[in-house]
Amino acid sequence: MKRSDRRILTTHVGSLARPHELLDAMRVREEGSQDDSTIDRLVKTAVLDMVKRQAECGIDVVTDGEQSKLGFYQYLVERFDGMETRPGGLVLPPSWQLEVDMFPEYYADYFSKYSSDAGPTKANVIVCTGPITYAGHEAVARDIENLKAALGEVDVEE
Template identity: 40%
Template sequence: MAMSTEPIGSIPRPPELLAAMRSHASGEIDDTDLGKAQDEAVRDTIRRLEGIGSPVVTDGEQSKPSFATYPLDGASNLASDGAVIPFADGHQRQLPRITAGPFRYRVHAERYLRAALRHATVPVKQAVIAPSALSLLYPGAGLDGYPRERFLADLADEAEADIRGALDAGAHLVQLDFTEGRLSLKLDPSGGVLDDFIALNNAVLERFTEAERARIGVHTCPGGDQDSTHSLDVDYVELLPKLFRLRAGAFYLQMAGESRPDRALAVVADHLPEGARVFIGVTDPIDPRVETPDEVCERVLAAARHVPPDRLGTCDDCGFSPFADDTSTSRETAFAKIRARVEGTALAARKLGV
């Protein structure tokens, strides 16, 4: 069969949608008008991905406020002064903080998937946020009457429902976004926080059957926001062995932006779980230069020296616009990079005979 190639998630929003979002925030248009703009952006995203020849598509996260905070949209038990994520260029993102329990998702990813399925003629992949990321919402000082243990139990239930809803609605694959994995090693080089993240995510993944986990993947990268990263300086070799302890059927790894990909790929070869597939990033969303299909092909062939081609696929390193206000990469550049990924993967597959 042909080598698989898949997008990770977000695509830069079109100007019309960004304008509609601003108008909605200012009260100039209502929810219905915003919904129409979002649906048109989803339709156009899927149409363009299919036109490029992408065998699997996403909705481009056009309707999400961000890849991380979509479950919280409209929640009333939040404060704005949560955990701060610093990026290498000096800018920051700040998560909210829960102020009271119980913790519940206000929005589940199934909503986005069903909207995308109305427009797609090929399989649709659905990205969800990993429970480990949302565990950062709980304040370090604790909450009266709502201990951390109860919060984590509620979070695990909600994360399971988020994944299961998308699987039941017909997702080709549900992808957990785990960008906080590499970041955790920057915050805690001992690996204790990473161990806690892995344990929490596995507590959710182990609720699914082996057949269901074959349709669940995990994506990791060093962050990619406003053309900067939060943890690229953390040695990938410190993350990958533990990452592969996750009970998932597929792994999506940033690799195009890695300075020593062969070293990381050797670790992948040593630790990739039996039966799992690995998708290697072959385009770098924070690099403004568009890769050529030949460059993509060479990256695939390099990966195939470590991983058997029948267990290998390709992807983008990360989403192109994980937060709705990130306009550092144009929509046209994103689609040009995706085209190079699709064409370069096909070229490599022919050379490898798969």
């Protein structure tokens, strides 16, 4: 952990927007028709871009912006054994459905951007199928390698 007795260091926590080309490739990979070398190249480029952009904004302690992860739930399935996706419920959790019901005109327009039928669609759900163990050692090593490579291109605290 980086410390400073001169000023408060700035950082960013969480995901930063991924390039469309990377998102498209990740979605194709989910369908089983994208080779990992393409994803690896796009992730490495995206991490470098995110690190440079954070440095340009004055962020002291930069992150990879979670560029290698399509989303939190997919991350669980990719990095943990004992979990898998199955066809299942609605994209929206029940707590959000109340808001959708209260503002139907707004959400009809909102969902039309993501679905041809202008409403939430069925999605895969994640289920526990056995003991949960971490299985993402190679992936996290790749994330660290990508971040270290990007750090070599910028001047930041850490």
